[in-house]
Amino acid sequence: MTFQDWFTMQRELDRYIETNHGLQKEDVTDKKILALLVEIGELANETRCFKFWSKKPAAEREKILEEFVDGIHFILSIGLDLGLEEREFSIISHEGNEDLVRGFLAVFERVNALRQSRSAEDYEQLLRRYFVLGHSLGFSMDEVQEAYKMKNKVNYKRQDEGY
Secondary structure, eight states, rough: OOOOHHHHHHHHHHHHHHHTTTTTTOOOHHHHHHHHHHHHHHHHHTTTTTTTTTTOOOOOOHHHHHHHHHHHHHHHHHHHHHHHHHHHOOOOOOOOOHHHHHHHHHHHHHHHHHHHHHHHHHHHHHHHHHHHHHTTOOOOHHHHHHHHHHHHHHHHHHHHHHO
């Protein structure tokens, strides 16, 4: 599955949502950026990596993967808003696993940089940082792709049910 395949799936979902909610002429990019930040926060919360005051373990791996994929939905959707779906992106990084707290903070910084610039370069850096974080969480690209497809179906179902 290529990024273009992901963008195609996301474009179809975005159009479905826009039609169901009458948003075809509304610019919701800032709302998507805020939603992405919230999703990243939810992901961090499930990992509990920053909760130095607590002994409670992280959520189950599947729950963390689902939260990770929620972020991908918004990253792709933002890329569509910025007209970047035809561009080739490299998410290959020579960075290995990183401390999760530093990884989350780096992703938050990349989202903010993209919000300010709306540039393809900052978008690609966000993609790369997000997938480095996913690697640090122990997710393979195959797992992420399968989880994305599954969550995409869930998102359609939610729309049909009036979510």
